[in-house]
Amino acid sequence: MKQNKEYHGFHDLIVYQKAYELGVMIFELSKEFPKEEKFALINQIRKSSRSVAANIAEAWAFRKYPKSFVSKLNISFGEAFETGVWLDFARDHNYISREIHIKYHDKCVETQKMLRSMIFAPEKFCFKI
Numbered sequence: 001m002k003q004n005k006e007y008h009g010f011h012d013l014i015v016y017q018k019a020y021e022l023g024v025m026i027f028e029l030s031k032e033f034p035k036e037e038k039f040a041l042i043n044q045i046r047k048s049s050r051s052v053a054a055n056i057a058e059a060w061a062f063r064k065y066p067k068s069f070v071s072k073l074n075i076s077f078g079e080a081f082e083t084g085v086w087l088d089f090a091r092d093h094n095y096i097s098r099e100i101h102i103k104y105h106d107k108c109v110e111t112q113k114m115l116r117s118m119i120f121a122p123e124k125f126c127f128k129i
Contacts, residue, residue, distance in 0.1 A: 010060035015114035019053040019076070022107045026083065029104070033095045041095075045086035051079040052111060063126045070122050077115045084108045 010016050026049040030042045059072030084105055091101040118125060 010057045013056065013060075015111060015118065016053055016056045018107065018114070019056055019080070019111050022083070022104070022111060023050040023053050025107075026104065029096065029100070033090065037095075041086060041089055041093075045083060045090070048079045048082040048086060052076050052083065055079060056115075060125075063122075066122045066126045069126055070119050073115055073119050073122075077112060077119065080108050080112045080115065 023046075027046055030045055033042050053076075055072050055076035059069050059076065062068035062072055087096070087101055087104050087108070090096045091098060096104075
């Protein structure tokens with residue numbers, strides 16, 4: 001089996017690195033949210049933001065099967081959108097400033113664009129037989 005480009009693992013993917021970084025940043029940001037949000041907004045935004053990177057890693061394991069690979073990337077894509085919604089809630093409840101919202105939301109959008117590119121061109125990442 002041969003791949004189009006040499007990747008040694010999902011850690012080499014820029015989209016994974018950016019998604020992972022966003023998950024770490026959101027974890028730190030959410031430490032400042034009110035304690036009453038612990039079982040609501042905090043857990044949700046942490047879960048969705050971490051799921052973006054986790055599903056990219058899972059997709060990597062399925063790259064022998066392009067449809068499975070794309071399916072996992074679609075889940076990651078959806079989690080990136082969900083993270084954006086939780087950021088909207090944080091902004092609208094005044095837990096974060098508009099400036100912070102824009103910064104984090106832009107990172108979500110950047111990740112979404114990269115994932116979309118992978119979804120529409122899985123052959124660049126999947127095995128060729």
